[in-house]
Amino acid sequence: MARNRNSLQFDLFKKASEGLHGNITRKQYKYACKKFASWAKEQGFKKIENIDKDLIQEYSNHLQEDPISYSASTVHTYLAPICKAIGVNMREISKPKRKANTITKGRKEDANPYGKLQNNLPQFQRLVSLQKVLGIRRSELAKLKREDIKQKDGSIYVHVRKGKGGKSTYQLVLPKDEELVKNIFLEKSGGENIFTPEEMNNKIHLHALRREHGWDCYKFFKERLDNNIEYKRKLKAKLIWFFEYGHRDLKSDNLSKYEAKLNRFKNDMNDSPYILRGENKKRAIQNGKPVVYNRLALMAVSVLALSHWRLDVTVVNYIV
Structure with missing residues (x-):
């Protein structure tokens, strides 16, 4: 982060990162704030109080016109923390639609023929079976423990302790998949990870x-x-x-x-x-x-x- 605590980059990131816990999202936000601050200074804007919706729109236009040809998702990623820091609804900014x-x-x-082959290898069957009925992110699968299976209102959920943005969430298990999920979780001891590092070391899709x-x-x-x-x-x-x-x-x-x-x-x-x-x-x-x-x-x-x-x-x- 910039050494100058009064810098535009620092002020933007401080506001944008409020409530964030996930390291990946924080890194994305930090880079986006740095990129925007550099552009804004070239336009003569060096203080956060001078940033408004019109300037963010100019920045969006700049990103869309860049010879690098950023994808719609990348433009959204670069705009999101700036809008959050300034309190501007992303919907108010004209930008390319993600298609x-x-x-x-x-x-x-x-894209990854070896990963496709691994889907059928015996050592990865537990992982593939659970992912088919739970569909969570790779980093979330790696952190699952026996005690993360929960029951509420007659349904089974899996507790994702640190999901996207560092948030704690609960993923619903469909009724048809409850028995499979129970069997995978309850075969482990308390405090033990559901999947070993060897199981997570794969290139499966x-x-x-x-x-x-x-x-x-x-x-x-x-x-x-x-x-x-x-x-x-x-x-x-x-x-x-x-x-x-x-x-x-x-x-x-x-x-x-x-x-x-x-x-x-x-x-x-x-x-x-x-x-x-x-x-x-x-x-x-x-x-x-x-x-x-x-x-x-x-x-x-x-x-x-x-x-x-x-x-x-x-x-x-x-x-x-």
């Missing part, structure tokens, strides 16, 4: 399995919502509880931000259908996927299966 046809992670079958799990979860939630009106009320209440649990630190630190984020979260679960358009629609048709989705089912996938909390990320990266 399904630009996402390659976990999609290319031939874990993200591809995560995408497959996301789609399986969507079908599960949509089917239950289509056939049970009462389930809709219960699921919505459950998701709000998980939001409140996952954002309790934000509520304590900044109540107004928390309430604004909660209101956006609730609005994302409105009764209107989630309709794909443009490149995302084309991609869905090519892959034999629907172009119209149930919003509540998508949010259930986002929160209870993927820990993303955002419909656009869930659809573009995992569903389509």
